[in-house]
Ligand code: 3PY
């Protein structure tokens with residue numbers, strides 16, 4: 001009998017997350033082939049970005065399929081903390097959900113309510129969806145297994161920082177993800193993600209989450225930043241963005257091939 005799409009993959013991803021860091025890029029491509037390439041490169045997960053990327057759900061479902069096919073967990077970052085996109089991403093079979101700009105406990109409870117079936121929430125019920133094998137899944141099995149999808153909440157503003165303990169008290173999610181860019185803006189330092197005040201605020205979030213045994217994640221753009229946050233105990237490392245990775249690779253190649261004859265390579 002068919003499993004709900006991706007649920008066993010979520011279980012093994014949780015084990016890897018518990019054992020040590022996992023890495024995955026954000027994706028803003030429309031191409032399922034690019035998703036396969038990221039998996040073949042060895043990333044553990046991919047965050048299909050509907051907050052800042054161009055894709056609608058019709059495209060995202062194909063990107064989810066491509067990630068599944070290559071054994072990489074597809075996580076959908078929804079555009080906002082609203083009921084409809086949350087339910088739709090899960091109906092399409094996302095292994096995880098990443099929700100931006102979580103700032104207060106009431107909002108977090110609404111997100112969890114929209115993401116979980118009863119008794120944990122009141123997610124809109126339909127079993128003729130991809131996540132349920134279009135009804136091939138035994139229904140009770142689906143409703144139980146679907147509640148295992150990974151939930152990542154982004155804390156990336158001053159209000160979220162101020163309410164961090166209250167958010168941790170609500171619980172019911174897997175990872176607190178610190179968005180350094182939005183956080184830098186919120187602290188009046190837009191884009192200065194390496195500014196000491198931004199780093200100090202991030203370290204404080206990591207420390208307070210760790211004190212409660214909550215896994216943290218963040219966004220890094222270099223091996224050095226990855227090493228820094230890995231050493232701090234961050235276990236969910238979102239490494240750059242696929243389009244930026246491609247740009248960097250293209251630039252490096254062009255710089256090499258255009259170098260004058262005889263110049264050191
Ligand atoms: C942020 O930095 O604000 C993010 O959401 C992830 O890059």
Ligand code: MG
Nearest residue numbers: 100156179182
């Ligand atoms: Mg952000």
